[in-house]
Amino acid sequence: MAALLTVNNLNVVFSMRFGDLRAVNDVSFSLESGQRLGLVGESGAGKSVTGFSIINLISRPGRIASGSITFEGRELTTLSPEEMRKLRGDRISMIFQDPMMTLNPVLTLGAQMTETLLAHENITRRQAEERAVETLKKVYIPSPDRRLGQYPHELSGGMRQRIIIAIALLTNPSLIIADEPTTALDVTIQAEILDLLYELTVNERMGLILITHDLAVVSQVTERIAVMYGGRIVETGPTMAVIDNPSHPYTRGLIGALPESAGGQRRLNQIQGAMPSLYHMPSGCAFHPRCPLAMDVCAKETPKLCETGERGTLTACFKTAACEAASL
Amino acid sequence: MFAFLIRRLVQAVLVMLIISFIGFSLKHAFGDPVRDLVGVSVSKEERDKIAEKLGLHDPVMVQYVRFLKNALTGDLGYSYFFKKPALDVILSKAPATLELVFAASLIIVFLSIPAGVYAAIRPRSFLSRLIMGSSIVGVSIPVFFTAIMMIYIFSVELHWAPSFGRGELVTLFGFWPSGLVTLDGLEHLIMPSIALSSIMLPLFIRLIQAEMMEALQSEYVKFAFAKGLKTFRIYMVHAFKNTLLPVITVGGVQLGTMIAFTILTETVFNWQGMGAMFVEAVERGDTSLLVAYLVFVGMVFIVVNTCVDLVYGLVNPMVRVAGRK
Amino acid sequence: MWKKFLASHFLWSFKRDWVAMASAAVLVLLLLASLLAPVIAPHNPYDGTNVDIMEAETPPVWMEGGTSKFILGTDAQGRGILSAMLYGMRTSLMIGLGAVFLQAFMGILIGLFSGYSGGKLEAFLMRLADVQLSFSTLLVAIFVGAIFQMVFGVASYEQMAVPLLIVIIGFAEWPQYARTVRASVLAEKKKEYVEAARVIGLPARRIMLRHILPNTLSPVLVISTVQVANAIMSEAALSFLGFGMPVTRPSLGSLIKSGFEFIFSGSWWITVFPGILLVVLILVINLLGDFMREALNPKLYKGA
Numbered sequence: 001m002a003a004l005l006t007v008n009n010l011n012v013v014f015s016m017r018f019g020d021l022r023a024v025n026d027v028s029f030s031l032e033s034g035q036r037l038g039l040v041g042e043s044g045a046g047k048s049v050t051g052f053s054i055i056n057l058i059s060r061p062g063r064i065a066s067g068s069i070t071f072e073g074r075e076l077t078t079l080s081p082e083e084m085r086k087l088r089g090d091r092i093s094m095i096f097q098d099p100m101m102t103l104n105p106v107l108t109l110g111a112q113m114t115e116t117l118l119a120h121e122n123i124t125r126r127q128a129e130e131r132a133v134e135t136l137k138k139v140y141i142p143s144p145d146r147r148l149g150q151y152p153h154e155l156s157g158g159m160r161q162r163i164i165i166a167i168a169l170l171t172n173p174s175l176i177i178a179d180e181p182t183t184a185l186d187v188t189i190q191a192e193i194l195d196l197l198y199e200l201t202v203n204e205r206m207g208l209i210l211i212t213h214d215l216a217v218v219s220q221v222t223e224r225i226a227v228m229y230g231g232r233i234v235e236t237g238p239t240m241a242v243i244d245n246p247s248h249p250y251t252r253g254l255i256g257a258l259p260e261s262a263g264g265q266r267r268l269n270q271i272q273g274a275m276p277s278l279y280h281m282p283s284g285c286a287f288h289p290r291c292p293l294a295m296d297v298c299a300k301e302t303p304k305l306c307e308t309g310e311r312g313t314l315t316a317c318f319k320t321a322a323c324e325a326a327s328l
Numbered sequence: 329m330f331a332f333l334i335r336r337l338v339q340a341v342l343v344m345l346i347i348s349f350i351g352f353s354l355k356h357a358f359g360d361p362v363r364d365l366v367g368v369s370v371s372k373e374e375r376d377k378i379a380e381k382l383g384l385h386d387p388v389m390v391q392y393v394r395f396l397k398n399a400l401t402g403d404l405g406y407s408y409f410f411k412k413p414a415l416d417v418i419l420s421k422a423p424a425t426l427e428l429v430f431a432a433s434l435i436i437v438f439l440s441i442p443a444g445v446y447a448a449i450r451p452r453s454f455l456s457r458l459i460m461g462s463s464i465v466g467v468s469i470p471v472f473f474t475a476i477m478m479i480y481i482f483s484v485e486l487h488w489a490p491s492f493g494r495g496e497l498v499t500l501f502g503f504w505p506s507g508l509v510t511l512d513g514l515e516h517l518i519m520p521s522i523a524l525s526s527i528m529l530p531l532f533i534r535l536i537q538a539e540m541m542e543a544l545q546s547e548y549v550k551f552a553f554a555k556g557l558k559t560f561r562i563y564m565v566h567a568f569k570n571t572l573l574p575v576i577t578v579g580g581v582q583l584g585t586m587i588a589f590t591i592l593t594e595t596v597f598n599w600q601g602m603g604a605m606f607v608e609a610v611e612r613g614d615t616s617l618l619v620a621y622l623v624f625v626g627m628v629f630i631v632v633n634t635c636v637d638l639v640y641g642l643v644n645p646m647v648r649v650a651g652r653k
Numbered sequence: 654m655w656k657k658f659l660a661s662h663f664l665w666s667f668k669r670d671w672v673a674m675a676s677a678a679v680l681v682l683l684l685l686a687s688l689l690a691p692v693i694a695p696h697n698p699y700d701g702t703n704v705d706i707m708e709a710e711t712p713p714v715w716m717e718g719g720t721s722k723f724i725l726g727t728d729a730q731g732r733g734i735l736s737a738m739l740y741g742m743r744t745s746l747m748i749g750l751g752a753v754f755l756q757a758f759m760g761i762l763i764g765l766f767s768g769y770s771g772g773k774l775e776a777f778l779m780r781l782a783d784v785q786l787s788f789s790t791l792l793v794a795i796f797v798g799a800i801f802q803m804v805f806g807v808a809s810y811e812q813m814a815v816p817l818l819i820v821i822i823g824f825a826e827w828p829q830y831a832r833t834v835r836a837s838v839l840a841e842k843k844k845e846y847v848e849a850a851r852v853i854g855l856p857a858r859r860i861m862l863r864h865i866l867p868n869t870l871s872p873v874l875v876i877s878t879v880q881v882a883n884a885i886m887s888e889a890a891l892s893f894l895g896f897g898m899p900v901t902r903p904s905l906g907s908l909i910k911s912g913f914e915f916i917f918s919g920s921w922w923i924t925v926f927p928g929i930l931l932v933v934l935i936l937v938i939n940l941l942g943d944f945m946r947e948a949l950n951p952k953l954y955k956g957a
Contacts, residue, residue: 088556089555104569115561354800358804464936465936476913479916581789613803615803
């Protein structure tokens, strides 16, 4: 199968007055068409920045410092702003975190849906409205034709997120990037939205990058997973393989912190300490100050992704994977 | 919307009652309606008779109710100086003020929107810094000083523009003396309208810039970029439309400031409008006219503010729909 | 306390902002000049014996006919402009600061109580604040000034002008404070520490004064600077209209007024110099206010 999206050695920096902060560090991954990838990590791990950098929408003062992003055979990092605009919302769509903030409060849903089509396709408003109604049916919005004249505040959060998904689907993109699409929603509605995302991406054979801090969410929807920590991917592989047999100490910690894995224990296992900020990134492996297995070398050198015992998974760890440190 | 409207109306009536009460108390305590009517050279008995006829010996509340009744029928008292009903005097001065406010509003709207929007979109550019820098200087110059400096530079030294009055007027529709249709009238309008707009303009530029910046940082604008919309549409439809709501609200509030500044501007340029009339009424001790102006401005105010609320309701779907249910 | 201030973000950003530093320097200079006006002014403009009508409308020293006795020239009565300006600025500042103290006192008290306890009276006062704000503070000040002048008569109004102007401007602008303080009290009230103080049974007055009030200080500080500028501006406008300081005890506004008619005969300095001083004074205060708004970044009540 041909790769839909290939990200190679992506580096994103935020240029501050006192120097550059590296938010995404040497990140590489690829996605085949119709494949679903989960990008997992705590906030500040660089997963959202990675997602936004694909369509070059990193907020200032961030910029892609180096690396390449190939999508459907085209190099994205060198596209002109206008070429990038034509791609956004057409071939690659995004779904944002908070449905209450994502829709414009003073525009009707109809206007916000049709404008996407009108920006990318040469069709009339009438045709665009028909397409919008069709798409609303796909996301199971009741009485879809009535919705176009409504305003966002007339709908609940879950309904709004369905509208946003519908907007993402309008142009039949080949890739959807969903940034924490369920975080702002009630638990019951979270499940509905995830089911919907799964169903739609499978039926329409769309690629999906699901950015989340929630391992449970990823395990429900995606085939592959990439765990990020301190701007790097620390473990990647088939979702079930990684979750059943995590090899990076950080991934183990994340899974140990899930309620279901705590078993009969009274307390959840939690990782000691907190995610380092970009201002104070530790040397070597960024996780070493919190790592129960840390060795001296972990503070000096940064491990690259390397094979583990588990088939198809890669892990960046000197201890649990076959990573070799130069100084050893 | 209906309940909202009713609430606004009740408040408007209450405010009107308070203003009329202040006006009435002033008139009651300091005005002399007999003098207003017949002057001072009348014997005491004669005056008493007239006072009796006017009901000036009635209980205060009775007089207040009469004052209100009269005000509702458009009778705001009698100007001592002009020897005419106060409302007639005010209405004869209104066109001058309205034309001045109209010209100044045009300047404000057509300059503040592009300047504010531009400064928000390109906050780091040289032009934006210039706009924002001069706007803080602008709000720091009192409107009457701007006016004086303009008169000194452009009238006294350069002789470019006339320094006072409205110039040649043409009566439109039989009652509206207008300076907008003659070249001389327009020339006279230039400096006063620029002076009047000089302090409101920077205020609006700063407001539009701040609101627009906030809108540009919102998630829905980011989402609009992610949808691949053209940048112009994102700025004008997504960001600017959200900027309008607070600007309309503040615009309504600024009407009072505008009236205050017309008083100053008209005084400097000797522009024969309501503002100059008010200052003269105070100087001449024309209590009836002063009270009439107070009540009149209060009335205009409340009507305009209620209209602004309605427009706000029309533009803001949240108010509109909340009322529909 | 002082050490904490030295290490603060506030001071750090102040040192990086040359506009703020220059404004502060100019403001300190102007404050000193008005405080020391009786000492540094070349003449006493209130003293009639100093004034010689023969010296009226003398131009500034660098112009033809100017003398070094009156560096910035004289006005129509022969008073030195420079001295009149120094004394005028003193009057303007006195009224401006006095009015701000009054409005801050009223506004903070009402804002604090209406935010914390929210009784009927406070609710009424806040409605009043809304209505008053919607009329614009300057318009209210002009109306009240005009009414007072009518009530007291021009002569006695002029005698009491300073306290009256403080009352008029203070009364016209208190809603700004009330709104700001109320908003931050409402925000503070929701926080846990206030809840905790209430649970352990501290009296409401103590909670307000010791716990809530200090937290409303930074927005109060920010609007205070702008309010001083506004008050000085309002005083100048009132004086210019003739509802303010009399020409015999001029503020900057009444100096501008008294010089206005003379620009037609070319004696521009009588009105222009006091005008420039007024603009500079308001401008540096506004610039400092802008800086404080950005440095302290409180959530201010929007609009109005």
